[in-house]
Amino acid sequence: MTTVTPAMRARRRRAQRPPWEEPPTVPGRLGKGLLLTAVVLAVLIPMWSVIVTSFSSKQAIADAGGMVFLPRDFDISAYVLIFTRGEVSSAIWNSVFVTVVGTTLSLVCTVLAAYGLSRPGSLWHRPLLMFFLITFLIGPGLVPTYVVVTSLGLKDSHWALILPAAVNAFNLMVVRQFFMGIPAELLDSARIDGAGEWTILARIVLPLSKAVVAVVGLFYAVGYWNIYFNAVLYLNDAEDRVVQQVLQAYIIAGQSPAGIGSPPALGFNAPPSLAVKMAVVVVVLIPVVAVYPFIQRHFTKGVITGALKG
Amino acid sequence: MKGTTDAGGQSSAVRLQDGPPGQPAGTVAGSSAARPLPTPATGAPTGRRRASFAARWRRDWPLLLMALPAVLLLLVFHYLPTVGNVVAFKDYDQWSGDTAIEAIVNSPWIGFTNFAELFADSQFWDALRNTLLITTFQLVFFFPLPIALAILLNSVVSSRLRGFIQTVVYLPHFFSWVLVVTFFLQMLGGSGLLAQVLRDNGLEPWNIMTNSDTFILLVSSESLWKDVGWGTIIFLAALTAIDQNLYEAAASDGANRWRRLWHVTLPGLRPVVVLLLILQLGNALSVGFEQFILQRDAVGRQAAEVLDTYVYYLGLLTQDYGVGAAAGLFKAVIGLILILVANRVARRFGEEGVFVRS
Numbered sequence: 001m002t003t004v005t006p007a008m009r010a011r012r013r014r015a016q017r018p019p020w021e022e023p024p025t026v027p028g029r030l031g032k033g034l035l036l037t038a039v040v041l042a043v044l045i046p047m048w049s050v051i052v053t054s055f056s057s058k059q060a061i062a063d064a065g066g067m068v069f070l071p072r073d074f075d076i077s078a079y080v081l082i083f084t085r086g087e088v089s090s091a092i093w094n095s096v097f098v099t100v101v102g103t104t105l106s107l108v109c110t111v112l113a114a115y116g117l118s119r120p121g122s123l124w125h126r127p128l129l130m131f132f133l134i135t136f137l138i139g140p141g142l143v144p145t146y147v148v149v150t151s152l153g154l155k156d157s158h159w160a161l162i163l164p165a166a167v168n169a170f171n172l173m174v175v176r177q178f179f180m181g182i183p184a185e186l187l188d189s190a191r192i193d194g195a196g197e198w199t200i201l202a203r204i205v206l207p208l209s210k211a212v213v214a215v216v217g218l219f220y221a222v223g224y225w226n227i228y229f230n231a232v233l234y235l236n237d238a239e240d241r242v243v244q245q246v247l248q249a250y251i252i253a254g255q256s257p258a259g260i261g262s263p264p265a266l267g268f269n270a271p272p273s274l275a276v277k278m279a280v281v282v283v284v285l286i287p288v289v290a291v292y293p294f295i296q297r298h299f300t301k302g303v304i305t306g307a308l309k310g
Numbered sequence: 311m312k313g314t315t316d317a318g319g320q321s322s323a324v325r326l327q328d329g330p331p332g333q334p335a336g337t338v339a340g341s342s343a344a345r346p347l348p349t350p351a352t353g354a355p356t357g358r359r360r361a362s363f364a365a366r367w368r369r370d371w372p373l374l375l376m377a378l379p380a381v382l383l384l385l386v387f388h389y390l391p392t393v394g395n396v397v398a399f400k401d402y403d404q405w406s407g408d409t410a411i412e413a414i415v416n417s418p419w420i421g422f423t424n425f426a427e428l429f430a431d432s433q434f435w436d437a438l439r440n441t442l443l444i445t446t447f448q449l450v451f452f453f454p455l456p457i458a459l460a461i462l463l464n465s466v467v468s469s470r471l472r473g474f475i476q477t478v479v480y481l482p483h484f485f486s487w488v489l490v491v492t493f494f495l496q497m498l499g500g501s502g503l504l505a506q507v508l509r510d511n512g513l514e515p516w517n518i519m520t521n522s523d524t525f526i527l528l529v530s531s532e533s534l535w536k537d538v539g540w541g542t543i544i545f546l547a548a549l550t551a552i553d554q555n556l557y558e559a560a561a562s563d564g565a566n567r568w569r570r571l572w573h574v575t576l577p578g579l580r581p582v583v584v585l586l587l588i589l590q591l592g593n594a595l596s597v598g599f600e601q602f603i604l605q606r607d608a609v610g611r612q613a614a615e616v617l618d619t620y621v622y623y624l625g626l627l628t629q630d631y632g633v634g635a636a637a638g639l640f641k642a643v644i645g646l647i648l649i650l651v652a653n654r655v656a657r658r659f660g661e662e663g664v665f666v667r668s
Contacts, residue, residue: 018558066502116372116375123371131384142621143631222484292481
């Protein structure tokens with residue numbers, strides 16, 4: 001006979017209401033449904049409208065008086081423009097570079113350090129742990145960080161975006177916590193078979209830790225993709241710009257996209273300026289939305305519950 | 311003594327993840343205090359009794375080597391700048407060295423002069439007042455909302471529907487501030503969707519994006535839109551950890567759903583709420599940076615200048631490194647004091663707090 005733990009009961013409760021709970025009232029259900037619908041729509045409507053507008057023709061945008069909500073036609077000229085003309089596409093490549101290189105570096109450093117710290121009692125374990133934990137409490141501040149990064153000659157280099165953000169102690173602790181949960185017998189038996197630490201990490205620990213590595217990888221990748229202010233701070237050349245800077249310039253600062261302000265460039269077939277702007281929004285948005293569902297199911301598995309920074 | 315090896319910032323925050331069922335078996339006992347220490351390595355008889363240094367070195371050097379890259383990166387990009395805060399006590403002269411670091415080293419010490427200059431600056435007090443105003447406002451009106459949403463989500467019976475809602479509401483957490491402000495502009499701005507709808511119906515649109523009087527409402531709504539869903543995760547985990555027998559017992563004692571919410575659910579969430587309040591208090595002087603930089607031009611300095619933006623404009627744009635660093639240091643020290651005091655108070659009232667003393 002299995003005993004019913006609270007956890008199991010909680011799971012069962014999800015499938016159906018427990019007998020002692022009073023049946024839901026009609027106004028209660030209605031209110032709850034309306035509230036949740038409103039919350040979901042508040043997230044979805046802006047995304048929907050931006051995507052629809054980016055695919056809209058001049059006529060549709062003019063008729064709507066701006067943002068389009070109901071799709072009328074399907075026009076990809078805005079995307080053709082941003083991918084064929086320099087500004088946006090070079091920003092995309094810069095951001096892809098920062099994200100891919102940065103995430104790889106971050107994951108390698110984080111996983112290695114997390115494994116190195118996963119065994120209490122090892123040499124210098126405690127001071128090393130404190131070394132990482134103290135970074136939670138004390139942030140270096142903007143001015144001295146700027147001084148260090150520029151003194152190292154990283155100005156106007158994409159490494160200025162990557163290196164200062166490469167190791168996040170919080171992510172490191174999440175991975176370490178997971179590694180520490182792997183049964184010690186498993187590692188010990190490998191050790192008896194003569195495996196070194198590197199082999200154990202690569203052959204035993206990592207295959208068991210795909211979920212946590214994926215989640216932490218997502219955190220790092222999204223962080224790199226979203227870098228805006230450090231790029232403003234460290235990058236001066238227009239061709240070094242990252243996507244968030246282009247987005248800021250087009251929409252928040254209200255510049256007109258390249259090739260739009262000067263009509264002769266594309267003649268009368270130029271796509272509407274608003275559609276081009278919205279296409280840039282979509283380009284910034286899509287990578288996040290595309291990767292996220294694959295990783296999201298792992299959040300709820302408790303890997304990352306501690307991930308809340310206040 | 312032995313049990314609490316990793317007494318530090320994160321251990322108890324991470325412990326919260328014990329709640330949800332269905333997580334990998336090994337991590338359930340996340341509490342470092344409750345779990346027996348993993349055997350260090352087979353080579354040594356015990357990890358705790360001191361093996362000779364040479365033996366431990368021979369056994370553990372690969373682990374140290376693995377930690378090395380991360381240690382180096384943090385040394386250069388975290389600890390070195392932290393030490394660089396000494397510029398707050400110096401009369402920074404950028405020509406006294408080839409690089410800014412050298413210039414800091416060569417600049418003369420001037421004690422607390424930079425701080426005196428900082429405290430004499432009325433703009434600093436404006437920024438501080440704005441910051442405190444916004445954090446207080448958000449704490450009072452917006453802190454409870456993720457709790458409410460979590461309780462609401464938890465009451466959704468169909469797990470597929472709940473999963474869908476969760477997927478949607480977590481998503482904006484991963485958007486950059488540029489993207490969030492963009493969405494708000496395109497929806498609520500002067501030429502946004504809302505203004506269009508109002509205009510079509512003959513109403514006068516009201517542009518919240520450039521109104522400095524309602525700026526506090528705007529930034530709070532943006533923060534809410536971005537993070538309310540993400541904020542539910544920790545409460546949802548705490549909710550599943552509440553013993554369901556308590557609800558059944560309460561129901562059989564005649565408690566209706568509101569009484570159960572008041573007497574079972576909310577007390578069950580209390581430790582998490584206290585924990586988050588402590589962390590929030592430690593962040594009382596940082597409301598966010600990019601969000602304000604991005605909108606400072608639209609609503610003006612009067613409303614949008616917060617401590618972080620003040621540090622930026624003063625310290626970096628006018629190259630006044632000394633006073634800028636002093637402002638940053640002031641913020642960091644106050645934050646540290648606040649979090650330690652809050653932790654002490656919470657423990658006095660019988661809560662667990664963030665830090666576990668070893």
